[in-house]
Amino acid sequence: MIEAKAASESAVSAPTKTDRLVDSAKHHLLQNYKQQPVVLVKGEGAYVWDAEGRRYLDLISGIATCALGHCHPAVVEAAKKQLETLWHVSNVFYTEPQIQLAERLTKAFGGTDSRAFFCNSGAEANEALIKLARRWQHEIAGNKERSEIITFEGSFHGRTLATVTATAQPKYQAGFEPLPKGFVYAPMGDLEAVKKLVGPQTAAILIEPIQGEGGVRPAPEGFLQGLRELCDEHGLLLLIDEVQTGIGRTGKPFAYQHHGIQPDAISLAKSLGNGLPIGAMICGDAVGKALPSGTHGSTFGGNPVAAAAAVATWDLATSPQMLASNTEKGALLHRLGNELKARKPGRVVECRGRGMLFGIEVDTGAADVVARCRQNGLLVNLAGERTVRFAPSYVTTEAQLTEGLTSFERSL
Numbered sequence: 001m002i003e004a005k006a007a008s009e010s011a012v013s014a015p016t017k018t019d020r021l022v023d024s025a026k027h028h029l030l031q032n033y034k035q036q037p038v039v040l041v042k043g044e045g046a047y048v049w050d051a052e053g054r055r056y057l058d059l060i061s062g063i064a065t066c067a068l069g070h071c072h073p074a075v076v077e078a079a080k081k082q083l084e085t086l087w088h089v090s091n092v093f094y095t096e097p098q099i100q101l102a103e104r105l106t107k108a109f110g111g112t113d114s115r116a117f118f119c120n121s122g123a124e125a126n127e128a129l130i131k132l133a134r135r136w137q138h139e140i141a142g143n144k145e146r147s148e149i150i151t152f153e154g155s156f157h158g159r160t161l162a163t164v165t166a167t168a169q170p171k172y173q174a175g176f177e178p179l180p181k182g183f184v185y186a187p188m189g190d191l192e193a194v195k196k197l198v199g200p201q202t203a204a205i206l207i208e209p210i211q212g213e214g215g216v217r218p219a220p221e222g223f224l225q226g227l228r229e230l231c232d233e234h235g236l237l238l239l240i241d242e243v244q245t246g247i248g249r250t251g252k253p254f255a256y257q258h259h260g261i262q263p264d265a266i267s268l269a270k271s272l273g274n275g276l277p278i279g280a281m282i283c284g285d286a287v288g289k290a291l292p293s294g295t296h297g298s299t300f301g302g303n304p305v306a307a308a309a310a311v312a313t314w315d316l317a318t319s320p321q322m323l324a325s326n327t328e329k330g331a332l333l334h335r336l337g338n339e340l341k342a343r344k345p346g347r348v349v350e351c352r353g354r355g356m357l358f359g360i361e362v363d364t365g366a367a368d369v370v371a372r373c374r375q376n377g378l379l380v381n382l383a384g385e386r387t388v389r390f391a392p393s394y395v396t397t398e399a400q401l402t403e404g405l406t407s408f409e410r411s412l
């Protein structure tokens with residue numbers, strides 16, 4: 001009897017595989033992320049498993065990154081085939097997957113003779129936008145004094161020094177001063193405020209169609225058209241950050257396409273490689289002439305394996321069927337979210353988003369809600385101060401989304 005008790009006590013206190021790994025992570029990884037205490041070891045479709053064998057419904061998909069879910073067979077096949085064929089040769093040479101991807105992205109971007117530049121992340125894609133805008137103004141339009149870029153309060157554009165400065169949120173910038181010059185901030189949705197910031201020094205306006213990290217906040221109706229007109233009037237470039245919204249997530253290949261405008265250039269990353277690191281900057285040919293040979297580059301940019309995965313991802317993620325399905329599932333998320341709001345008035349403040357990018361703002365304790373969701377087997381994350389973000393993979397079924405919202409309600 002005593003022996004049995006001792007054995008069960010030691011079983012309770014023996015460190016699990018997760019305990020050991022998390023302990024090691026705490027000693028060896030830079031402590032720059034607020035990581036949840038789970039070690040994920042496997043993924044399939046909309047599910048992931050942790051090191052203890054526990055299954056989670058993943059409605060955040062690597063923060064809007066695994067568009068087709070975990071280990072989608074078509075993407076695995078494309079990446080595997082490329083892995084066995086050619087990994088890397090540098091951008092001194094052409095490779096097939098990069099050309100195939102560029103053909104698809106530029107066709108979807110439209111305009112005449114658009115161009116693609118490949119890199120490895122969202123921040124790097126936005127760096128390309130910033131460099132493009134400045135160099136276009138200085139070298140092509142002949143406006144040497146035009147260097148400043150207008151961005152929006154609550155935005156998020158990345159963590160490099162330039163993109164963190166473009167990110168108009170002091171909490172991301174504090175301690176990294178001196179920040180690079182050339183960025184000014186306007187309140188999101190306030191066209192009059194933007195007009196007041198435009199001057200002889202302005203080069204471009206950079207905006208997310210839906211602020212993702214800022215709390216899933218869509219640009220108000222008509223705002224992007226207003227910015228387009230302002231840019232046309234003053235000779236500025238309109239740059240759209242589609243890193244989180246791109247590749248079909250909102251029901252169109254790119255979210256700006258809901259607004260009936262054509263930007264001068266866009267950035268992509270996240271979903272583009274379904275989780276393999278790849279970013280892109282797409283622009284019209286005339287603007288792209290600002291970055292001729294030798295002015296910009298990236299060793300790994302458009303790596304053949306990531307580009308092959310991206311081609312397979314693009315073909316499925318932006319098919320008419322997938323776009324329609326993302327629109328319908330977005331409507332379902334809004335219906336379920338608003339029903340929940342009606343059941344929990346005050347606790348649920350607002351539901352926002354489009355397609356498979358959805359946020360529920362709660363009155364308080366959003367981080368605790370996210371943690372309880374995880375304990376209840378649901379993965380979501382915090383965006384802004386009080387918004388729980390859902391960015392499911394497009395293969396997530398309506399039944400899984402409904403299950404997720406039920407689990408969220410239990411976690412409130």
Ligand SMILES: Cc1ncc(COP(=O)(O)O)c(C=O)c1O
Pocket residue numbers: 120121122123124126156157158159208212213241242243244269270
């Ligand atoms: C809209 C937007 N732009 C840029 C970035 C930065 O992307 P990355 O982390 O790949 O550099 C993010 C990342 O969350 C983002 O949401």
